[in-house]
Amino acid sequence: MKKTLTINLANQVFHIDEDAFYRLREYLDRIEAHFSDKDERSDIVSDIETRFGELFAQKISPQKQVIILQDVEEIIRIMGDPAEIGGDEQAEERDYSASASKPKRLYRDPDNRVLGGVCGGIGQYFKIDPLIVRIVFLVVFFGFGIGLLIYIILWIVVPEARTTAQKLEMRGDPVNATNIGNFVKDEFENVKKTLKGKKR
Amino acid sequence: MINEKLLIMDPENVKAQMRKGVLEFCILSLLSKGDGYATDLLNKLKESELIVVEGTLYPLLTRQKNAGLLSYRWEESTQGPPRKYYALTDKGREVLKELQSAWKGLIDSVDSIVNQ
Numbered sequence: 001m002k003k004t005l006t007i008n009l010a011n012q013v014f015h016i017d018e019d020a021f022y023r024l025r026e027y028l029d030r031i032e033a034h035f036s037d038k039d040e041r042s043d044i045v046s047d048i049e050t051r052f053g054e055l056f057a058q059k060i061s062p063q064k065q066v067i068i069l070q071d072v073e074e075i076i077r078i079m080g081d082p083a084e085i086g087g088d089e090q091a092e093e094r095d096y097s098a099s100a101s102k103p104k105r106l107y108r109d110p111d112n113r114v115l116g117g118v119c120g121g122i123g124q125y126f127k128i129d130p131l132i133v134r135i136v137f138l139v140v141f142f143g144f145g146i147g148l149l150i151y152i153i154l155w156i157v158v159p160e161a162r163t164t165a166q167k168l169e170m171r172g173d174p175v176n177a178t179n180i181g182n183f184v185k186d187e188f189e190n191v192k193k194t195l196k197g198k199k200r
Numbered sequence: 201m202i203n204e205k206l207l208i209m210d211p212e213n214v215k216a217q218m219r220k221g222v223l224e225f226c227i228l229s230l231l232s233k234g235d236g237y238a239t240d241l242l243n244k245l246k247e248s249e250l251i252v253v254e255g256t257l258y259p260l261l262t263r264q265k266n267a268g269l270l271s272y273r274w275e276e277s278t279q280g281p282p283r284k285y286y287a288l289t290d291k292g293r294e295v296l297k298e299l300q301s302a303w304k305g306l307i308d309s310v311d312s313i314v315n316q
Contacts, residue, residue: 085258
């Protein structure tokens with residue numbers, strides 16, 4: 001038994017398995033991130049979605065009403081990787097320069113929090129274990145009494161990393177199509193693991 | 201970063217570059233014989249092995265449209281959603297003419313070198 005989702009692809013309704021949906025979502029996100037020009041991007045993505053719809057329609061029959069992961073994988077192979085589709089070398093180069101000129105940013109880490117994710121974020125920024133940051137904060141709190149104040153100020157001032165791009169910036173990874181793809185995949189794996197854990 | 205020299209030595213990559221160069225010309229040629237929608241074009245280009253992955257076509261169509269070489273209209277379809285039909289504009293026809301003579305010139309030049 002598998003959970004399915006209902007999606008609207010180019011104004012057509014499809015039932016799609018959950019894993020297939022995430023694979024499709026990740027692919028379309030990467031396509032979108034690959035094209036830097038806004039006017040171009042919406043046209044290209046909607047054309048590609050329309051083609052997906054066309055190919056999906058060929059995959060379903062009264063005997064098989066759901067799009068499965070295999071279908072999505074097969075169609076992605078037909079469509080090609082964003083890098084293969086390419087034709088946009090300038091965007092790739094811009095990605096490189098953007099990542100070079102954009103240093104890491106300090107964010108609060110919502111995935112690694114006790115209170116506001118301040119220590120988690122600082123840990124990410126300096127690439128140290130957040131536990132050490134927490135201990136230092138506690139020592140400063142009890143030793144000098146200002147730790148709590150600093151924490152609250154940071155909580156207010158430092159923004160939370162909400163989007164995938166912000167989370168990549170927080171880790172210091174360049175924000176590009178491949179990294180967004182990997183990140184979404186990781187997130188999905190995590191969700192799957194937690195769900196499996198809960199079932200037991 | 202990508203090492204250009206390494207890429208050029210790879211015959212697969214050279215072939216891909218060759219295809220890429222003539223693809224835009226071929227799209228314009230196909231559309232000069234009659235309006236078409238993306239999947240028609242895809243089937244023809246795949247038959248003649250000019251396209252390996254389908255996704256390649258869409259950015260090219262969009263760019264040619266944005267450059268004023270193509271226009272499109274929506275047409276109802278008996279199977280599935282409405283389709284985007286592309287047509288050559290006057291500007292597209294001019295560019296096609298230019299490319300046709302450039303292509304003939306290129307074939308002659310390459311032939312004269314290869315058959316020397």
